[in-house]
Amino acid sequence: MDTIQKTEPGTASYDIGGVRYPQPFKIRRLGHFGFNIADLDAGIDFYAGLLGFRITDTRDLKKIPGREELARRLDDGRIVFMSHNSDHHAFLLAHKSLGAIFGDDAVSKDITVNQITWQVGTMEEVFAAADYFRDKDVEIRRVGRDMPGSNWHTYIRDPDGHTVELYYGMEQIGWDGRSKPEALYYRAFRERPDLPQMSEEQEVREAIAKGIDIDAGNVIHDRGEQDYVVAGVRLKRPFKIVNIGPMSLFVSDVAASEEFYTRMMGFVRTEVVTWRGHRCVFLRNGGEHHSLSLFPKALRAELGLNPNTTVATMGMQVGSYRQLRDAVSFLKGKGAQFADVIPAELYPGVDYAAHVIDPAGHCLMLYYYMERVGWDGRPRPASERRKVGKDWPESLEPMSDTYADPAFMGPLG
Incomplete structure (x- = not known):
């Protein structure tokens, strides 16, 4: 063994x-x-x-x-x-x-x-x-x-x-x-x-x-009702979530939490951002820029986020930039609530993103791209990241690591 x-x-x-x-x-x-x-x-x-x-x-x-x-x-x-x-x-x-x-x-x-x-x-x-x-x-x-x-x-x-x-x-x-x-x-x-x-x-x-019917389990189902073509596949919404994370948390003591997740859990610190005097830490455990970020609780009220949860944001990655644009239009058409209070400085390594609020008040970050950290363990300098304006273009020029994430395993639906 x-x-x-x-x-x-x-x-x-x-x-x-x-x-x-x-x-x-x-x-x-x-x-x-x-x-x-x-x-x-x-x-x-x-x-x-x-x-x-x-x-x-x-x-x-x-x-x-x-x-x-x-x-x-x-x-x-x-x-x-x-x-x-x-x-x-x-x-x-x-x-x-x-x-x-x-x-x-x-x-x-x-x-x-x-x-x-x-x-x-x-x-x-x-x-x-x-x-x-x-x-x-x-x-x-x-x-x-x-x-x-x-x-x-x-x-x-x-x-x-x-x-x-x-x-x-x-x-x-x-x-x-x-x-x-x-x-x-x-x-x-x-x-x-x-x-x-x-x-x-x-x-x-x-x-x-033992005579157990191994085919007696629950059958999964999709509750959607619409029919959209997504990259050549008919789906019930115009996007597909292909990855979850990063998780972003409000914590009482950023330094203590950073110590726990790096020393105890083995996370690696990718980047530290100081925004309006608040120290925010971004940690990873693989090639992604970050899989966990830690913000001080004092920042929660300043951003105007739900005071009843420690979740700052939860990431939901879709399959492409086009899917991200279509997801925003789809969700807005269904009456979903969006928030514009999260500054881009608090999701480094991600360019285009939209933040939607679930019925319980959790803020979800929809995005399509996350920067990959290479063999030398260094993130891209902030000066070399894509500048995102208020108006999203129809299409984008690729970054060196666009669509460099692991491929989604299996059919989209």
């Missing part, structure tokens, strides 16, 4: 597949996130109906045997899992009463994020992380494997109380659009499992041997 071990006793250097890192894991990307909101139906209409996230599963905790006491305390027991790609979920919605019960807002009542989830490369990294965080006195919320989604995980809290998850092995939904049936949930783990575990292939073979 390819175990993760410290290279030398007493040092903070860990061997991950033959490469040494300061942590026993390496984050590869933002995998999924979720919001706790007051009106789940309004959230579903917005994220599924307007933005095109597909509902992959819905779990109602009020209807699960043994959860009767929990059910009595919930205003709405549903957890709605959604995706824009083949991952079982890239986004989930839950009622704010569930977030309060689970302690999502235990540190601060403006925390509406129920999780910010980062993918690592192996199962070993997930559980090595649990030992690492325990040794560092970081609060561990739970370790194991959740269903639906099948992802093995370690949950912790950051300095502001946001729940942060490291995971491996998200269930994939293929061409038939079916998620795993509930009968396969016996492979969930509420405590840390022993390693090694059987493979997904073995799980399926075992389920068939």
